[in-house]
Amino acid sequence: MKILDITYVALLAAFMGVLGFVPPIMLSFTPVPITIQTVGVLLAGGVLGPRLGALSMTVFLLVVAAGAPLLSGGRGGPAVFIGPSAGYLFAYPLTAFCVGYLISRFSKFKFSNILLINLTVGIFLLYLIGIPVQAFILHIPVNKAILTSLAYVPGDLIKATLASFLVYRLLKSPVIKRNVHKNAETL
Numbered sequence: 001m002k003i004l005d006i007t008y009v010a011l012l013a014a015f016m017g018v019l020g021f022v023p024p025i026m027l028s029f030t031p032v033p034i035t036i037q038t039v040g041v042l043l044a045g046g047v048l049g050p051r052l053g054a055l056s057m058t059v060f061l062l063v064v065a066a067g068a069p070l071l072s073g074g075r076g077g078p079a080v081f082i083g084p085s086a087g088y089l090f091a092y093p094l095t096a097f098c099v100g101y102l103i104s105r106f107s108k109f110k111f112s113n114i115l116l117i118n119l120t121v122g123i124f125l126l127y128l129i130g131i132p133v134q135a136f137i138l139h140i141p142v143n144k145a146i147l148t149s150l151a152y153v154p155g156d157l158i159k160a161t162l163a164s165f166l167v168y169r170l171l172k173s174p175v176i177k178r179n180v181h182k183n184a185e186t187l
Contacts, residue, residue, distance in 0.1 A: 045099030046167030087133025
């Protein structure tokens with residue numbers, strides 16, 4: 001791995017930590033908060049590509065597991081990985097990988113393609129892993145967890161749009177664009 005790759009991984013992991021300083025929005029009917037860190041996950045995959053995007057999210061989660069309070073609301077430590085939002089956290093590296101892989105497959109980057117991937121794959125994967133884990137930990141039926149999670153959809157649409165715009169703008173940079181294609185080819 002090159003120094004530039006390590007720098008990108010560290011930069012996106014640090015950016016996730018910075019996004020954790022934005023206070024969460026707590027809902028009265030669920031212990032899982034609304035956070036802006038979804039943007040960082042989609043950004044990592046879209047900008048860094050599959051391998052480095054997943055690696056940056058893994059590094060971030062390892063730092064959180066070591067006790068750094070980098071999740072929204074100042075949460076950190078091993079306990080967050082057995083709480084109601086654990087599934088969403090576990091989905092971070094997989095989501096970054098899948099989003100990065102699919103975006104890197106396009107020969108020409110268009111905002112609509114990036115947005116489509118972020119909405120259909122990015123947000124869907126977070127829900128696909130997060131909702132069942134949330135239901136298991138809270139001891140509620142999965143269909144109730146799905147209904148509860150509908151409250152997150154409007155915010156996630158906004159976050160996916162913001163992340164898509166940022167990825168689109170950043171991929172216009174020749175250095176970033178070349179890096180994404182290179183990482184996708186080494187899979």
